[in-house]
Amino acid sequence: MTVTNGPDELESQFAQWREYVRRRPELIASDADELEDHLRDSVDELTALGLRPDEAFLIAVKRMGGLDDLSREFAREHSERLWKQLMFLGDSGDTATKATLRRDLIAMLVCAAGAALSIKVPALFGQHFDDEGTFYETNVALFTLPWLAGFLAWRRRAGLRLCAVLVALFALGVAGANFYPVADDSQSVNLIGSHLPIALWFVVGLAYVSDEVRSSRRRMDFIRFSGEWFVYLVLIALGGGVLIVFLTSTFDAIGLGADDFITYWLVPCGGMAAVVVAGWLVEAKQGVIENIAPVLTRLFTPLFAVVLLAFLVATGLTHGGIDVERENLVMFDLLLAIVLGLLLYSISARNPLAPRGTFDVLQLVLVVSALVIDALVLLTMTGRIAEYGTTPNNTAALGENIVLLANLAWAAWLLFSFVRRRAGFPAIERWQTTYLPVFAVWMWVVVLVLPPVFNFR
Known part of the structure; x- marks a missing residue:
């Protein structure tokens, strides 16, 4: 300026x-x-x-x-006024603001209704929830995330080129979920079902950053959006659970069963719509729920750090190896993903100009502990792969752990430099936002490349 x-x-x-x-x-x-x-x-x-x-x-x-x-x-x-604005557009201030809120609300309702109806479309062609097969397992994200991306792209006034890219990526997801000749009991179908939603979430991120795809700040905003979206979605799910309990009890009291309505309409349609509604809530009320998520990261960061340190100490005392069977691999990958999530969101919520403190040291302990565990898992996995050969599952897990290892290793070094006052905090932010495309590329590799490489087994 x-x-x-x-x-x-x-x-x-x-x-x-x-x-x-x-x-x-x-x-x-x-x-x-x-x-x-x-x-x-x-x-x-x-x-x-x-x-x-x-x-x-x-x-x-x-x-x-x-x-x-x-x-x-x-x-x-002004939280009272903000929440009134959320429900009563007439309290939102000037005319331009009210018009914007009203347009966003209408767009959200259209997209939420589209997501709710999309999951019922397969039933018109004979594909029902209680049918055998994995159709809904592999396609569930495709019923709702395109609508959320559409809402965000509309709100950002995305250009035609970006919209075409979004459509192409979602079409690619449809192809990977439905056109591969995978058996219902194959490892490939499990990989597609578990990795496609994450790959598509990065497409939502592309809609979120819109024409500022190269902006580190906008990528960090998307990380913040993801954390707040998750908090809102959990709150909506909890409210939906209470609604289901009361709905079941009240209709049972008059001798009418609501089980079919809940199972085939309320849960699937409500769940798909909630994904869009949660995104709209984050966009409409940025800064309100933002006060909750950083508190959660500050609460769970030290707890996870203690748990990981205890695990490493127990591993050293017992002199036992880590069991890398499929269930345990999923657990370790989930654990490392949670650690990364805590790190990412705490970074996005932190004031870059704030001085170094105890919490930064706790983050360093958490990341280093996760890094050591990741290295131990990788060491055990490579030994098992050398002995028994590769499978779709262990190849996907190996790649994910390598991707996480690289991210955590450099993040640990940057955090160490920051705590030692040898580097600034913005370097940590830049590393994480620069690394996001690596996660996205690997998710798409798992969905689109590994199944044919392993002959869809």
Whole structure:
């Protein structure tokens, strides 16, 4: 931001700052005015002390902190108003804001309805939930994630080229889930069912970042979006569980069974729609649930660090190897994914300018412990593969552990450098956002490449 000394230039800078602040959906016009009043007061105080207007403006902006911090503060102080805006669009402030919220709400309802109806379409062609086979296992993400991506692309005003790429990637997912000649009891079908939703989630991420795909900041925003989306989805699921209990009890009381309606309509259609609704909630109310997810990461990071350290100590004392049978491989991969998730979301929620603290040391302990466990699992896996040969499962697991090992190794080094005051925090952010495409590529490799390589067994 370039600032000069004239009053007209200073007013121009205030106008630019005000426009930037108003981009945040949490802050209505009156909020921006209040923030601007604080900024002007601070500039006046600094110029009274003898600073030039340009110096006073820059220092005042820096004192106010980052825009995300400001919006989170306003979300906390005005949470009652924000939640009223969520349900009652008439309380949302100026006309432009209300129109935007209304358009987003309508778009969300259309996409949620589309997702809910999509999962019932196969029934028109004789494919039902209680049929034998793995059709729904491999296709479940394709019923809802394209609608969520469509909502995000519409909200971002994505260009035609990006929309074409999104359609092509989802079509590729449809091909991988349905056109491969895999048996229902094959390892390949299990790999497709477990990895395709993750691969498609990265396609949702592409819709989220839209035309800023190379932006590290937008990729970090998507990580934050993913964490908040998960929290909202869990809350919706808990509410849906309570609804099902009451629905079952009340209809049983009058002698009517609601089991078929719950099994074939409420759960599948509601589950598909909830994925879209959760995404809309994150977009509409950024900064409200954001206060919950960082608390969860700060709670579970030390707990997971203790558990991993205890596991390593127990492994050393017993002198026993790690069992790398399929069930245990899934468990270790899930454990490492959770560790990575805790790391990613804590990074996305952290103020880059905050000083180093105890929590950063705990993160380093967590990552190093996960790194050691990953190395032990890889060592055992390579021995088993050398002895018994490769299978689709152990090849996928081997690749995932290598991908995670590379990520955790460099993340541990960057965290160590940060704790030792030899590097800044932005380097950690850049590494994680730069590495996201590696995860996406491997997921697609597992879905599209490994099945034919192993002859679909």
